[in-house]
Amino acid sequence: MTAQAIDRATFEALKETTGAEFALELVETFLQEAPPMLNELRDALAAKDADKFRRTAHSLKSNSNTFGALTLGAMARELELGGIAIVIESGGQPLEALAQEYSRVRAALTELQHE
Amino acid sequence: MSELRRDLRGGQARLLVVDDNKVNRLLLTRSLELQGHAVASAENGRVALEMLQRESFDLLLLDMEMPEMDGFQVLERLINDRQLRDLPVIVTSSLEGIANVVRCIELGAEDYLSKPVNPVLLKARIGACLEKKHLRDQQKELMRRFATPEVAQDLQDSGFWLGGKLVHASVMFSDIRGFTSLAESQSPEETIELLNTYYALMFDAISGHGGVVTVMMGDGLMSVFGAPMPLPDHAESAVRAAQEMVELIDLFNVDRQAAEKPPIKIGIGIASGEMVAGYTGTNQRATYTCIGDTVNLAARLEAHTKVAQRAILIDQATRSALSERITVEPLGLVPFKGKAAAVDVFSVDSGQKR
Numbered sequence: 001m002t003a004q005a006i007d008r009a010t011f012e013a014l015k016e017t018t019g020a021e022f023a024l025e026l027v028e029t030f031l032q033e034a035p036p037m038l039n040e041l042r043d044a045l046a047a048k049d050a051d052k053f054r055r056t057a058h059s060l061k062s063n064s065n066t067f068g069a070l071t072l073g074a075m076a077r078e079l080e081l082g083g084i085a086i087v088i089e090s091g092g093q094p095l096e097a098l099a100q101e102y103s104r105v106r107a108a109l110t111e112l113q114h115e
Numbered sequence: 116m117s118e119l120r121r122d123l124r125g126g127q128a129r130l131l132v133v134d135d136n137k138v139n140r141l142l143l144t145r146s147l148e149l150q151g152h153a154v155a156s157a158e159n160g161r162v163a164l165e166m167l168q169r170e171s172f173d174l175l176l177l178d179m180e181m182p183e184m185d186g187f188q189v190l191e192r193l194i195n196d197r198q199l200r201d202l203p204v205i206v207t208s209s210l211e212g213i214a215n216v217v218r219c220i221e222l223g224a225e226d227y228l229s230k231p232v233n234p235v236l237l238k239a240r241i242g243a244c245l246e247k248k249h250l251r252d253q254q255k256e257l258m259r260r261f262a263t264p265e266v267a268q269d270l271q272d273s274g275f276w277l278g279g280k281l282v283h284a285s286v287m288f289s290d291i292r293g294f295t296s297l298a299e300s301q302s303p304e305e306t307i308e309l310l311n312t313y314y315a316l317m318f319d320a321i322s323g324h325g326g327v328v329t330v331m332m333g334d335g336l337m338s339v340f341g342a343p344m345p346l347p348d349h350a351e352s353a354v355r356a357a358q359e360m361v362e363l364i365d366l367f368n369v370d371r372q373a374a375e376k377p378p379i380k381i382g383i384g385i386a387s388g389e390m391v392a393g394y395t396g397t398n399q400r401a402t403y404t405c406i407g408d409t410v411n412l413a414a415r416l417e418a419h420t421k422v423a424q425r426a427i428l429i430d431q432a433t434r435s436a437l438s439e440r441i442t443v444e445p446l447g448l449v450p451f452k453g454k455a456a457a458v459d460v461f462s463v464d465s466g467q468k469r
Binding site for chain 1 (some may be wrong): 135136137138141142145147149180182209210230231234384
């Protein structure tokens, strides 16, 4: 994956419409909320809870897109639409890829916070 | 201080944002505040409904996917709630699929915006929604002022259509005896003041017993018990209302006598039976009323109170429906204009001899 973790245009637009200070606070909220969401996906997978899985993937997708984390958003969307079955079949690999992409996003967002 | 705050808020609309996702909730709240609205938020449908019971809002922005109670369940609750049915809802969701959009609209949502919500689009949709709500509120306020609460509710529930339905009910006519000469002997201002007090007292007694005033004409009132909402013991309710009306006028006369004004007397006629109740007029101007023989008879009975020198007169059908606690005196058969056969008339003890 060579695409930027964060699409700058989307992020700048967010800052412009909500105010820079608010946007950075919102980043902070996302960085707090995202790890529990990744955990919830893992829990849902272990419990084979399809509904919870889809719902959490859905939330992660919409939050990712808010900050311009387009790759992360697209991956979460695939999980939401593909459902839990595909992830079970492939032994949970898509979740690991998702967690890796999140690390990239976190690093990029943290950098943006200190700009 | 709180008064001042309310003044400052003035035309500001109160919005409720419902979303289980904290980022989404904060973001939407922020956008709406930047657009000049007062915004509260809830993290799921259950909390939102609790807030809606406590406070009033102008618009609801509702996410669909939520734990505990999702957006569809909220829409279902709202549509079945008389108080909240008219609250406009904009669904904000990233749910995929046209079927979900259709389902929301069918459940009464005004609009459906996909997330992430475009702020310009959001602003336009909210503006349109609030404008519609404002017009609806104005309409309701007008209806509240010019129709009785029962008629207003009936209109809201079943909509307006010219035409009636057959109902079983009791009709009451009442007026002030010798009102014309009374009006001539005093200033117009005094007459209006007298009428306003009289109306306030009569409305109180009538609606207190489940009746609805359908016509006000000069000093005359027509009211119906049992329509538009059915009333199980409409005859007894009407008679009890009549007794209370006479009682209230007696009390009012004590005040008038103290002010050295002549006492007023009222006459009341009640008849029960089938009648056609509904909206009559044109599509531009209509009124809720009742029509039929029963209605005519009630009017004749009221006119007859002057002849019989009694305050309350009722027909046989009303009398038959009364409990034994109400004392009734038969006055015999009376021939009425427009009635082929003479009618049995009864006088009700007005309760004046307390």
